[in-house]
Amino acid sequence: MATERQRRAARKNVDKAISASKRKRTIAHLPARTRSALGKQGAAVARRKRTGATAPKTRAELYEIAKRKEVPGRSKMGRDELARAVGER
Numbered sequence: 507m508a509t510e511r512q513r514r515a516a517r518k519n520v521d522k523a524i525s526a527s528k529r530k531r532t533i534a535h536l537p538a539r540t541r542s543a544l545g546k547q548g549a550a551v552a553r554r555k556r557t558g559a560t561a562p563k564t565r566a567e568l569y570e571i572a573k574r575k576e577v578p579g580r581s582k583m584g585r586d587e588l589a590r591a592v593g594e595r
Contacts, residue, residue: 547585568592 508516533541551564563571568588572580577591 563589 533544536544554563565585565588568585569580571592572583572588575592577583577588580588580591583591
């Protein structure tokens with residue numbers, strides 16, 4: 507049986523680990539090249555949504571289509587790979 511002090515120490519360590527992982531998972535910590543690509547991709551999605559275009563879609567939309575078509579390996583695919591796999595490109 508763990509003592510109260512041990513439980514507090516364990517909880518503190520878990521909280522530290524959680525907060526550290528959250529801090530490092532931000533766009534600010536990605537390389538500039540990746541940030542730039544993500545920004546361009548986001549802008550393109552916004553532009554498509556404004557104009558009412560149907561394709562190409564967001565990764566989430568493509569993933570749902572791939573799920574319906576039962577494309578193998580879809581969870582590890584990026585947006586472009588999903589688009590090719592479901593025939594959007």
